[in-house]
Structures are given as structure tokens and as C-alpha cells.
Amino acid sequence: ADAPTPSITFVIVGGGIAGVTCAEQIASQFTSDEVYLLTASPLVKTVTNFKQVSKTLEEFDIEEQPSSVLEEKYPNLKVVQSAVKLLRAKEHLLQTENGQTFHYRKLCICSGARPKLLTQDNPHVLGIRDTDSAQEFQKRLSKAKRIVVIGNGGIALELVYEVEGCEVIWAIKDKAIGNTFFDAGAAQFLIPSLGADKKDRSLPCKRARYATDKTGGHSGASGELGSALGPDWHEGIELRGAVQNSSGVHVEYECAVDKLYTQQEFLQSKLNTNTSELGLWPAYVQLTNKKIYGCDFVVSATGVVPNTDPFLNGNNFKLAEDHGLRVDDHMRTSEQDVYAAGDVCTAGWEPSALWQQMRLWTQARQMGWYAARCMAADVQEEAIELDFCFELFSHITKFFNYKVVLLGKFNAQGLGQDHELLVRCTKGQEYVKVVLTGGRMVGAVLIGETDLEETFENLILNQMDLSRYGEELLNPNIDIEDYFD
Ligand SMILES: Cc1cc2nc3c(=O)[nH]c(=O)nc-3n(C[C@H](O)[C@H](O)[C@H](O)COP(=O)(O)OP(=O)(O)OC[C@H]3O[C@@H](n4cnc5c(N)ncnc54)[C@H](O)[C@@H]3O)c2cc1C
Ligand SMILES: NC(=O)C1=CN([C@@H]2O[C@H](COP(=O)(O)OP(=O)(O)OC[C@H]3O[C@@H](n4cnc5c(N)ncnc54)[C@H](OP(=O)(O)O)[C@@H]3O)[C@@H](O)[C@H]2O)C=CC1
Incomplete structure (x- = not known):
């Protein structure tokens, strides 16, 4: 001993x-x-x-x-x-x-x-957590023509935007994208970014950088857990699939995975009458809305x-x-x-x-x-x-190349009906939402370069009664900071 x-x-x-x-x-x-x-x-x-x-x-x-x-x-x-x-x-x-x-x-x-994967030990289902799993994803993606992404949180939001040269089927349980961070209004603001001009990456990325050791160290013995990836982990690796002009991202709303099939299982099942239409794929996903998609693999971004x-x-x-x-x-x-x-x-x-x-x-x-x-x-x-x-929840991040700031009860979490929302939105530029309860600000979502984070943070922390300002609070022609200095 x-x-x-x-x-x-x-x-x-x-x-x-x-x-x-x-x-x-x-x-x-x-x-x-x-x-x-x-x-x-x-x-x-x-x-x-x-x-x-x-x-x-x-x-x-x-x-x-x-x-x-x-x-x-x-x-x-x-x-x-x-x-x-x-x-x-x-x-x-x-x-x-x-x-x-x-x-x-x-x-x-x-x-x-x-990662809390949809199913364990299925070679067609990948999760992303550390350098090793990201490299495995990149390797598999480089040969893929279509992937299915399951989950509606942070990783899914990043992936559907970053992946190029591969069709993405994004299946989510909710009516709107990004349920862990956004409400339906913010989702609507973001959705056009997934469209045809999704790849306009001329805007510089302003978020914190993620530096990886260049000596190529990785998690060592297989199965051992590495640390979670850092900001902009995908900046350093090319997330490109095997097709030239992919048809982009297709969102399947309000559905979950009903069943996953390997090619062999699928061909042997009653469903295989469909293969001529569906094509021959390494794996098939049957969704609860009865649709079936063939794919190269599934990304389980499910928490x-x-x-x-x-x-x-x-x-x-x-x-x-x-x-x-x-x-x-x-x-x-x-x-x-x-x-x-x-x-x-x-x-x-x-x-x-x-x-x-x-x-x-x-x-x-x-x-x-x-x-x-x-x-x-x-x-x-x-x-x-x-x-x-x-004291106060706060998070700065970036989705679809927009700066995103979340403060307090940004999605009116736990407030029930007892709240009021004020929203200001300029398509393609900014989305501002504040959550008020009893006339006091308790949360905010700021997408784009709004420059409002400090003022709103102060208003939330000091719990000032804002009832008398009403919708003026978000009037873009008023410099709100002057109000409260
Ligand atoms: C792809 C991806 C993107 C993300 N993007 C963002 C983002 O944009 N913004 C954000 O705020 N958060 C993001 N996150 C979340 C964030 O990375 C994590 O919340 C955070 O890194 C957790 O840190 P941690 O130290 O608690 O855990 P980890 O980073 O998971 O570290 C755990 C450590 O414990 C070690 N370990 C585990 N078991 C043992 C054991 N038995 N013995 C010894 N050591 C052990 C591991 O090797 C590892 O070093 C992202 C996560 C992922 C996966
Ligand atoms: N920029 C950022 O801040 C980023 C943060 N992260 C963090 O990294 C961690 C991992 O990210 P991620 O995996 O995206 O986790 P998240 O917790 O962000 O999201 C998980 C998503 O999967 C959904 N889900 C859970 N189980 C199932 C299921 N069986 N079928 C379908 N959907 C399901 C959840 O829905 P529901 O909520 O309804 O359960 C939720 O939409 C998280 O802590 C996340 O916050 C990751 C990337 C970027």
C-alpha cells in the first residue's frame, strides 16, 4: 500500500x-x-x-x-x-x-x-464539452452533408450559426429559438441571421479570446474528462462540412426525438419504404412530429x-x-x-x-x-x-455575432403574471427588453451595441420606482443616463 x-x-x-x-x-x-x-x-x-x-x-x-x-x-x-x-x-x-x-x-x-446526452454510447450521437470532443465533432463534420442538432440552449445557438458547408436540421421543443436565454421576441429578432446572408462575417468579433496551448495537449486517456471549452472556442477551428452550397439551417419547432436508428436498423424497420425519398444515411432521426431525417450524425446539445x-x-x-x-x-x-x-x-x-x-x-x-x-x-x-x-445575475456573451447582455430576471423567471415588459427593437441592429415588476426594473435583455448595460444595471440594483417614466424609459431619443445621474 x-x-x-x-x-x-x-x-x-x-x-x-x-x-x-x-x-x-x-x-x-x-x-x-x-x-x-x-x-x-x-x-x-x-x-x-x-x-x-x-x-x-x-x-x-x-x-x-x-x-x-x-x-x-x-x-x-x-x-x-x-x-x-x-x-x-x-x-x-x-x-x-x-x-x-x-x-x-x-x-x-x-x-x-x-454533456447530458440524449442517449449514451451511440456512435452517431455527439456531445461537445472539451477540446477532444470539439475536435471529434470537427473531424466528423468535415465529411458530413447533413447533421441534426437537438437542444435549444447555448451550444445549439452557437453551432447552428457557425457551421458552414453542411445542412443543419435543428429540432427544438419550443416555439422559439434559444429558450434558455431568450423569449420569443428576441428569437424573432435573431432568426433572420440564420438566413441566406448568415455568412456575412465581415463584422469583427469583439468577444474575449480563447487561447489554446499550442503543444497539442489533450485530455489524455480516452474517456477522461477535460475542462469545458472557453469563449469563442470555435474561432480557432473550422466548422465546415462536406458540401459547397448547403441549404443552411432548417428549424423543426415544438418537437423532440422519438427514436434514433442506425442505417441498418432503419433499413430493417417498417419505415424503410421511405429510403428512396429520404436517401441513404449513416443514421436516421424520427421526431415526435412524425418527420424522419437521415443524417451523418446527431449533436446532442441538451444540457x-x-x-x-x-x-x-x-x-x-x-x-x-x-x-x-x-x-x-x-x-x-x-x-x-x-x-x-x-x-x-x-x-x-x-x-x-x-x-x-x-x-x-x-x-x-x-x-x-x-x-x-x-x-x-x-x-x-x-x-x-x-x-x-x-446579488444580481449578469452575463455578457455573443450570439449570431451580436453582443448579448442578460441582467437579473431577464426572462421574468419566477415572476408569474406579476410583471410588465417594455421592448424596443430595430431590425438587424438592436433588441432591448426590460422586465418591470411594481414599477421597478428586475431584468433586461440587451442585444446589439445598446450601451445601456451600466445604466440598467444601476436601475436594477437601486430598485428605483420607474412608474412615472412609463414607455419613455426606452425612448431612443432620450439619453436615459441624463435622467438618473
Ligand atoms: C462548447 C461550450 C461553450 C460554452 N460557452 C460558454 C459561454 O460562451 N459563456 C459562458 O459563460 N459559459 C460557456 N460555457 C460553459 C462554461 O464553459 C462552464 O460553465 C465552465 O467552464 C465550468 O467550469 P468548471 O471549472 O466548473 O468545470 P470544467 O471546466 O468542466 O472543469 C472541470 C475539471 O474537473 C476535472 N475533473 C473531472 N472529474 C475529475 C476527477 N474525478 N478527478 C480530477 N479531476 C476531475 C476535469 O478534468 C476538469 O479539469 C460553455 C461550455 C461549453 C461546453
Ligand atoms: N454563450 C454562452 O453563454 C454559452 C453557454 N453555454 C453553457 O454551456 C453548457 C452546455 O450548453 P447546452 O448543452 O447548450 O445546455 P443548455 O442548458 O444551455 O441547453 C440545453 C437545451 O437542451 C434542451 N433539452 C434538454 N433535454 C432535452 C431533450 N431530451 N430533448 C430535447 N431538448 C432537450 C433544453 O430544454 P429545456 O430548457 O426546456 O430543458 C435546453 O434548450 C450550459 O451550461 C450553457 O449555459 C454553452 C454555449 C454558449
């Missing part, structure tokens, strides 16, 4: 944004303690060029780097590249695949999430599931409904001295009326950073309050 290592004060699991941020914060605060970062992936994700855009909006770049870069920067930080295979929380003990044992005083689990098993099995972790590790307002799980942050956890505290959890890299960074501060406060027996970043 391996000789146990002496007890280490801090161990962090996971080399994604949450884990690396947590490890960096702890290592810089406790310079005389050894900090261990255990990760399954050879490359780690570091946040660079961090910029606080306003009180809650932030922007940063992500760099994928070899772990030695972190170790050089923080001499007390050791990175062990080996997956954790066992945790015994009662004994404060961890074991990694390479046979090492670690005793910790405080542990933070940042093991991320993996994520937190990485809690198998290594956490055998402990007493309270899981949330979405299978995330439930954490309290100090990022503590239900096991003593075990914290969690990022995609693997689910916020179990009573959230502020204007914040909700979404599995995004800003929240992964914020949670990793805050978890480190909570661990530090507990070790030093100091009090700590929930960080201000959890």
Missing part, C-alpha cells in the same frame, strides 16, 4: 475555471501552506485579462496552459495530473488513479459537468450533468434535483470540510431576488474565488458574507 502523505491544508479537485481560480486564490493567500490541485486533464484553464466592466458585469479571457505555468507562478501550489478515484470524506482522504493518497484539512470539489460520480460515491453528499452537489452560502457541501464550486455544484442558499444560477464560466470563476475565501475564513475562524456578485 502507498504510504499516506502528511496532511495538507488545502486540496482542490478540477483544472477548469472554478478549480484553478480557487487554487490560485488560496495559494496566494496562504503562501506558507502547500496547496494541491488534482486534475484529470493535463492542461489547466486560467483566467487572464480580467476586467470588471461594471458593478457586476465582468469580462475575461481564458487560457489553456500546461500545469507547470501555475506551479511557476505559485511556488506553494502543486498540480497533480491524475483523476481522483475515491473520496472518503469522514476520513478526510482522497485517492487518485496514479495511486497517491492525500489527507486534507479543507477540500474544494470543482469537477465540472459533462449538462454535474460530475459527481463515481468518485464521490459512498459519502453523504446532499444532491440537488439537477444532481449537483448542494452547497450553502459558504459553498459548503453536506460533508464536513468539503466545499464545491462551478458546474458541479448547485446553489442551495436562498438566492437574492435578482440572481439565479446558470452553469456559465463567469459563475464558475466567481464561485471558485468565493469558495477559496470561505475556506480561508473558516480556517482563520473569521466571518464572511455572501459575495456581492450573487
Whole structure:
């Protein structure tokens, strides 16, 4: 048996944004303690060029780097590249695949999430999460004439816009595109971008860059989980299919996948009378609206599931409904001295009326950073309050080449009928929506270069009564900032 290592004060699991941020914060605060970062992936994700855009909006770049870069920067930080295979929380003990044992005083689990695929182990169904899965997707796409994309969230929105030279059938459960970020109005604003002129890419991309290590490192042993991709992950890889002039994107609304067939299964089924019409394809998808599409493969962009098993099995972790590790307002799980942050956890505290959890890299960074501060406060027996970043939900991103800012209850989440919407829209240029309740602004969607984010963020945070402004609030001829200065 391996000789146990002496007890280490801090161990962090996971080399994604949450884990690396947590490890960096702890290592810089406790310079005389050894900090261990255990990760399954050879490359780690570091946040660079961090910029606080306003009180809650932030922007940063992500760099994928070899772990030695972190170790050089923080001499007390050791990175062990080996997956954790066992945790015994009662004994404060961890074991990694390479046979090492670690005793910790405080542990933070940042093991991320993996794609929640429509079906497991179907070679015709791909998910996209890390560098390896993105490369596999690119390889398969380069030979494809038609793909089917299932799901209506972030990944699907990015893919249907970015893929060229391949017909895309996009099947969604909803009446409008992008249900996790937008309402039907915003969807209508965005839909023309999927049309014929979709490929007018003359506009420069202004979003944060994603840099990948050029040495070609990847997740190593097959099946091991890498970290989630970063901003503009598709900028560096060509997402091009095998046809010259594809007929673009076709959206099938309000339907789900009824059944998936391999070519052989399909030919043997009663449905194969259709093949002359449908053509011969490697796979077939039957939708609940009875339509059948042949395709080269299916992309399942159907959300994520937190990485809690198998290594956490055998402990007493309270899981949330979405299978995330439930954490309290100090990022503590239900096991003593075990914290969690990022995609693997689910916020179990009573959230502020204007914040909700979404599995995004800003929240992964914020949670990793805050978890480190909570661990530090507990070790030093100091009090700590929930960080201000959890007061107001805010997210900056880019869809269909438009800047998108989401604030607060941007889709009137949880408000029922008790709200009012104001909308301003200029086709091809901007879409502005604010959500008001009792005359106070509680959320906003800003698409395009609206320059309204800071003002709206302030109006949401100060909960000023805006009833007397009525629709003037969105009058483009009034400089709204002058009103409230
Ligand atoms: C294609 C794609 C595009 C995205 N685009 C955006 C976007 O535009 N904006 C946005 O805000 N968010 C986006 N996201 C989401 C964002 O990337 C994630 O929310 C965020 O990166 C999660 O970070 P994390 O550190 O919690 O997890 P991860 O990045 O998943 O990292 C988990 C780490 O844990 C390690 N690990 C797992 N199991 C073990 C184990 N047993 N032992 C040791 N190590 C382990 C993994 O190797 C990995 O290093 C996107 C995600 C994807 C997949
Ligand atoms: N720019 C950005 O901010 C981006 C963020 N991301 C993040 O990366 C992560 C992964 O992205 P993604 O996979 O798109 O996840 P999302 O959670 O964003 O979206 C999942 C989508 O799949 C739908 N869905 C779930 N199950 C099924 C099913 N069985 N059949 C059909 N549809 C289904 C969901 O519908 P419903 O909601 O009704 O369940 C939802 O529309 C997310 O955390 C996402 O926020 C990814 C890309 C870009």
C-alpha cells in the first residue's frame, strides 16, 4: 500500500475555471501552506485579462496552459495530473488513479459537468464539452452533408450559426429559438441571421479570446474528462462540412426525438419504404412530429450533468434535483470540510431576488474565488458574507455575432403574471427588453451595441420606482443616463 502523505491544508479537485481560480486564490493567500490541485486533464484553464466592466458585469479571457505555468507562478501550489478515484470524506482522504493518497484539512470539489446526452454510447450521437470532443465533432463534420442538432440552449445557438458547408436540421421543443436565454421576441429578432446572408462575417468579433496551448495537449486517456471549452472556442477551428452550397439551417419547432436508428436498423424497420425519398444515411432521426431525417450524425446539445460520480460515491453528499452537489452560502457541501464550486455544484442558499444560477464560466470563476475565501475564513475562524456578485445575475456573451447582455430576471423567471415588459427593437441592429415588476426594473435583455448595460444595471440594483417614466424609459431619443445621474 502507498504510504499516506502528511496532511495538507488545502486540496482542490478540477483544472477548469472554478478549480484553478480557487487554487490560485488560496495559494496566494496562504503562501506558507502547500496547496494541491488534482486534475484529470493535463492542461489547466486560467483566467487572464480580467476586467470588471461594471458593478457586476465582468469580462475575461481564458487560457489553456500546461500545469507547470501555475506551479511557476505559485511556488506553494502543486498540480497533480491524475483523476481522483475515491473520496472518503469522514476520513478526510482522497485517492487518485496514479495511486497517491492525500489527507486534507479543507477540500474544494470543482469537477465540472459533462454533456447530458440524449442517449449514451451511440456512435452517431455527439456531445461537445472539451477540446477532444470539439475536435471529434470537427473531424466528423468535415465529411458530413447533413447533421441534426437537438437542444435549444447555448451550444445549439452557437453551432447552428457557425457551421458552414453542411445542412443543419435543428429540432427544438419550443416555439422559439434559444429558450434558455431568450423569449420569443428576441428569437424573432435573431432568426433572420440564420438566413441566406448568415455568412456575412465581415463584422469583427469583439468577444474575449480563447487561447489554446499550442503543444497539442489533450485530455489524455480516452474517456477522461477535460475542462469545458472557453469563449469563442470555435474561432480557432473550422466548422465546415462536406458540401459547397448547403441549404443552411432548417428549424423543426415544438418537437423532440422519438427514436434514433442506425442505417441498418432503419433499413430493417417498417419505415424503410421511405429510403428512396429520404436517401441513404449513416443514421436516421424520427421526431415526435412524425418527420424522419437521415443524417451523418446527431449533436446532442441538451444540457449538462454535474460530475459527481463515481468518485464521490459512498459519502453523504446532499444532491440537488439537477444532481449537483448542494452547497450553502459558504459553498459548503453536506460533508464536513468539503466545499464545491462551478458546474458541479448547485446553489442551495436562498438566492437574492435578482440572481439565479446558470452553469456559465463567469459563475464558475466567481464561485471558485468565493469558495477559496470561505475556506480561508473558516480556517482563520473569521466571518464572511455572501459575495456581492450573487446579488444580481449578469452575463455578457455573443450570439449570431451580436453582443448579448442578460441582467437579473431577464426572462421574468419566477415572476408569474406579476410583471410588465417594455421592448424596443430595430431590425438587424438592436433588441432591448426590460422586465418591470411594481414599477421597478428586475431584468433586461440587451442585444446589439445598446450601451445601456451600466445604466440598467444601476436601475436594477437601486430598485428605483420607474412608474412615472412609463414607455419613455426606452425612448431612443432620450439619453436615459441624463435622467438618473
Ligand atoms: C462548447 C461550450 C461553450 C460554452 N460557452 C460558454 C459561454 O460562451 N459563456 C459562458 O459563460 N459559459 C460557456 N460555457 C460553459 C462554461 O464553459 C462552464 O460553465 C465552465 O467552464 C465550468 O467550469 P468548471 O471549472 O466548473 O468545470 P470544467 O471546466 O468542466 O472543469 C472541470 C475539471 O474537473 C476535472 N475533473 C473531472 N472529474 C475529475 C476527477 N474525478 N478527478 C480530477 N479531476 C476531475 C476535469 O478534468 C476538469 O479539469 C460553455 C461550455 C461549453 C461546453
Ligand atoms: N454563450 C454562452 O453563454 C454559452 C453557454 N453555454 C453553457 O454551456 C453548457 C452546455 O450548453 P447546452 O448543452 O447548450 O445546455 P443548455 O442548458 O444551455 O441547453 C440545453 C437545451 O437542451 C434542451 N433539452 C434538454 N433535454 C432535452 C431533450 N431530451 N430533448 C430535447 N431538448 C432537450 C433544453 O430544454 P429545456 O430548457 O426546456 O430543458 C435546453 O434548450 C450550459 O451550461 C450553457 O449555459 C454553452 C454555449 C454558449
